[in-house]
Amino acid sequence: MEPQSAMVLELADAALQAVEPISQRTAAWQAFARCAVPQLGLGSFARLVALLQQYGPDEDAELAVLLWQGKITQQVAALKAVQRLRHLVAFLQSQGITDAASWLQWRDSVDAQAVVHGASHQEPDTVNALLWHLDSVRCDVPWVLTFARRVLGQAPAYGHIMLAVQEMAEAMNLSAKALARRIAWHERLFQALGDVPELRLAWWRCVKRTLQTQLTNATAAKLQVQGVKEPLPLSLAVHLRQGQPMLTIQLPRAFGAAPAWPNLTMVQLSQQGCGSGLGLRLLLQGEGVLPAQLQLDIAKRWKAARLQQPMCERISPVKWEISCGWCDGLWNPSGMSLADVADWATDTALQVTEYVQLLKGMLRREAIK
Structure with a gap:
């Protein structure tokens, strides 16, 4: 937010x-x-x-x-x-x-x-x-206590928290009131998201499993988080809150394909930040020549299938990528069960599969012309 x-x-x-x-x-x-x-x-x-x-x-x-x-x-x-x-x-x-x-x-x-x-x-x-x-800071105190309980995993005594805030404020050259307001400001934002990192991780892992099942010829699949500068070896669930999750699946070139034939070699799904809207970006990268007419045909075919409008980019004469983005609803897992999260992840993975299969079909037809 x-x-x-x-x-x-x-x-x-x-x-x-x-x-x-x-x-x-x-x-x-x-x-x-x-x-x-x-x-x-x-x-x-x-x-x-x-x-x-x-x-x-x-x-x-x-x-x-x-x-x-x-x-x-x-x-x-x-x-x-x-x-x-x-x-x-x-x-x-x-x-x-x-x-x-x-x-x-x-x-x-x-x-x-x-x-x-x-x-x-x-x-x-x-x-x-x-x-x-x-x-006074009366309005901020409940949020400071909520922040401490969430971060520490327990509810410390009020006096201990206020003393800690006072000491932190002095170290930061702030008043205790200003620091409490700052903590409350960010904690409200966090609570508004209703984020549960463990369920977010379960969502991404389910997407990964489903795509691996659908894309049977995948040679590698890796889930990582971009943009995390935390030096401590924190869990992947915590990193998901701090950076941008990214799932990358590598695909092999078609056997016997000529260098100029267009081949899909990578499928990448990522999320831009940890917000209330699950904003996803799908990147399909490939090798070979992607003619201009084929790019137009891909856009028309995706539109006919009611998929998101693709953006084609030529990286080099024999390397290209196609991307699109969509907002897959509101990320509010605090009110969801693990089964609901898994169903949502499966639906998303199947949407990605639809994009991939449509593109692979068009590339295959282009290769046999």
């Missing part, structure tokens, strides 16, 4: 602070982050403003359903959270805040008491929400 989305997540967090019990507050925020944000396209403060304008105050009940996804059982509390969000957004607009950059600059430089004094005409809930964010 981008910083713009992080701002929206933070405002939703502020709007939900009055919801009790905490379990409902957490469930409502997760539903907002993992469902409402992608469904409603709330990727920026401007989009949130537009949504609130589309629904009038008399439609707050409808808006509560869309935003909190039914996770708040008390309708009064759900409506109050929507109204609080409206007031927060309106106040920020009155301060000239239009995006994440201006929000961060204003939030980190403003005097909390001066803001509250200037907002005396605002609704009490708005003032309370502003104080919650500006006058």
Whole structure:
């Protein structure tokens, strides 16, 4: 997610602070982050403003359903959270805040008491929400504790965590408040993704197994992660979160094929980063001559089969590659079983196989002309 989305997540967090019990507050925020944000396209403060304008105050009940996804059982509390969000957004607009950059600059430089004094005409809930964010780190503490529990694998004592944050802040020449805000900012983004590295690894391994089964003549298959600079020998599951996974399958040249005959020699599937959208890129690389007319025919054939539009690139007179990309749904494995993840991976691998078989068929026909 981008910083713009992080701002929206933070405002939703502020709007939900009055919801009790905490379990409902957490469930409502997760539903907002993992469902409402992608469904409603709330990727920026401007989009949130537009949504609130589309629904009038008399439609707050409808808006509560869309935003909190039914996770708040008390309708009064759900409506109050929507109204609080409206007031927060309106106040920020009155301060000239239009995006994440201006929000961060204003939030980190403003005097909390001066803001509250200037907002005396605002609704009490708005003032309370502003104080919650500006006058202390109370809003960030739950996220700092969540971060520590996730990273350490256990729930350390509150005092120990706050002491550790203080020591880290001093080493980084930051205030403890600034560091807590930074941790909370990134932890919200992480939790919004609902990522489970072990299931992500299971997804890629299932794709690998399925493709090896489908492409019986493969000579090698390797799953690796690009862009990881971590010097420690961390697990592949952890590396998947830090870099771009890539599965490469090598194929042999056709037996007896002339050097000029087009042959598919490599199939590569990769993901660009660890985000909410499973953005995949398929790269098919080959050797031999790939005539211009054949490139046009491939594009037409893929379009007829309702596949993604291919991009052909000539690397050398006898080496070429064809690539395409697609977004294979939302990566939200925290709500999925291992069987669901495996089914999804198998479907994706079969899609890749369809691209490969169509291309191989056209190359074969070209070779026997």
